[in-house]
Amino acid sequence: MNIQLPPPVRYAMNALIRAGHQAYIVGGSVRDVLLGKEPHDYDITTSALPEEMTELFSRDRLLLNGLKHGTVTLIKYGTAVEMTTFRIDGEYTDGRHPDDVEFTGNLYEDVTRRDITINALCWNPETGLIDYVDGEDDINKRIIRCVGDPDRRFSEDPLRMLRALRFSSTLDFDIDPLTAECLLDNCQSLEKVAVERVLTELKKLLTGPRAEQILLDFRPAFEVILPELSDLTSDRYMLAARRVSLTPEAPELRLAALLYGLEPEKIASCAARMKFGKLHRRFLEAIGLNAVRPLPTDRAGMRRMLGEMGAELLAGLIELRNADTRALCHLVIQQGDCVSVKQLAVSAEDVFEAGVSRRKSGPCLSFLLDEVIEDRLPNEREALLAAAKENFVKEPPAPSGKSRKRHKKKPPAQGQEAECRPDGDLSGNADAQDGCTE
Numbered sequence: 001m002n003i004q005l006p007p008p009v010r011y012a013m014n015a016l017i018r019a020g021h022q023a024y025i026v027g028g029s030v031r032d033v034l035l036g037k038e039p040h041d042y043d044i045t046t047s048a049l050p051e052e053m054t055e056l057f058s059r060d061r062l063l064l065n066g067l068k069h070g071t072v073t074l075i076k077y078g079t080a081v082e083m084t085t086f087r088i089d090g091e092y093t094d095g096r097h098p099d100d101v102e103f104t105g106n107l108y109e110d111v112t113r114r115d116i117t118i119n120a121l122c123w124n125p126e127t128g129l130i131d132y133v134d135g136e137d138d139i140n141k142r143i144i145r146c147v148g149d150p151d152r153r154f155s156e157d158p159l160r161m162l163r164a165l166r167f168s169s170t171l172d173f174d175i176d177p178l179t180a181e182c183l184l185d186n187c188q189s190l191e192k193v194a195v196e197r198v199l200t201e202l203k204k205l206l207t208g209p210r211a212e213q214i215l216l217d218f219r220p221a222f223e224v225i226l227p228e229l230s231d232l233t234s235d236r237y238m239l240a241a242r243r244v245s246l247t248p249e250a251p252e253l254r255l256a257a258l259l260y261g262l263e264p265e266k267i268a269s270c271a272a273r274m275k276f277g278k279l280h281r282r283f284l285e286a287i288g289l290n291a292v293r294p295l296p297t298d299r300a301g302m303r304r305m306l307g308e309m310g311a312e313l314l315a316g317l318i319e320l321r322n323a324d325t326r327a328l329c330h331l332v333i334q335q336g337d338c339v340s341v342k343q344l345a346v347s348a349e350d351v352f353e354a355g356v357s358r359r360k361s362g363p364c365l366s367f368l369l370d371e372v373i374e375d376r377l378p379n380e381r382e383a384l385l386a387a388a389k390e391n392f393v394k395e396p397p398a399p400s401g402k403s404r405k406r407h408k409k410k411p412p413a414q415g416q417e418a419e420c421r422p423d424g425d426l427s428g429n430a431d432a433q434d435g436c437t438e
Helices: 007-018 028-034 050-056 107-111 135-141 150-156 159-171 177-192 195-206 211-217 219-225 227-231 234-245 251-259 264-273 278-289 299-309 311-334 348-353 358-373 381-392
Strands: 023-026 043-046 061-063 071-076 079-085 087-089 101-103 122-124 128-130
Touching: 007 023, 007 043, 007 050, 007 071, 007 079, 023 028, 028 122, 028 135, 050 071, 050 079, 087 107, 150 159, 150 177, 159 177, 159 195, 159 211, 159 219, 177 219, 195 211, 195 251, 211 219, 211 234, 219 227, 227 264, 234 251, 234 311, 251 264, 251 278, 251 311, 264 278, 278 311, 299 311, 348 358, 348 381, 358 381
Parallel strands: 043 079
Antiparallel strands: 023 043, 023 122, 061 071, 071 079, 087 101, 122 128
16 A cells, blocks of 8 residues: 655645654545545654754744644645644543643554544554454455444544444445444433534535435434424435435535425524524525425516525525425435335225125225325225225115015905995095994
């Protein structure tokens, strides 16, 4: 493995090594090289004490604001190079920085204090790659795993939880099961982290290819940093996560996609608390106010909306609306929602056997489909058959008791006396007398 160091980094490394100190490239730059990516910056870890570094680079421009924790920043050729002494961290009572550090000449002790294995790899031109924590193996397996005990790492600095999620999202790596379990157990402590640090990690996380899955798998953590999300039902939260993945990879736009659908006042409250920039807050406000406004379909309508919102805001709104529609379509298909008669849990034969006539089986199935689509009925056999019977099967009228059978008497034959009924009426004889005689 060989790393082509930029001139400022090579200058610092060579100076430290020539002076008799150990010096290694450490962290993200080594990880990126192993992933075949171009590193964006380089950090150096060294056995040189802070005072030895300031003396060695006394003719160069230095930034000493990190001196307490052993960090000296060299500015060379317009590039900043951080050089930090091997150290052992003390307690983290503020949840961000160690209360004190102990400088050490041992590289292993320095490496094992770091957050995740893939960021704890070291390299220099003489020794090549040094890996005390199986970070290279985790890169090959595409796994995010804490160095040592995850509970301890996360309690030292809760932001490490967001960093683990961010690297999983942006690198499309799985999170080690133990690391994931400890993250969920400790995520409430994220409320201690400054919102500026949270926002920086969140924006990077949301632009990753695995953002949707991370949002779904670690919802409790996101509800700590964005409590407004707890207002969303399970379905609406799933829709928000899918909408993020279908929105262009601009951090502000993806954050808007996550919040899209919340009440405007909730979005405004979130933007203020998280200290979003002025333009981002204006965009979110416009999104909230226009979330359900119909998009224009003619030139006049488009002119009016452009005049009100401006081209950039309107373009963002259109992207979100399109992503929202696509996300809803994807979820309906993915979850196998019933959208046709064929997908109903009953067939025409089923409703016929339940008592629905053949002639009415078609209208019955159409009725059941509509009820299922509108969530008025579950797509379950028993519920559907009960609805079919209730709406399409007529119960026979209840019997009203035995009725006497009445027989019509025949008229008497000619010359035969008419039968006299008790009421004096003569049956069958129109010319009968008013009474009867014996």
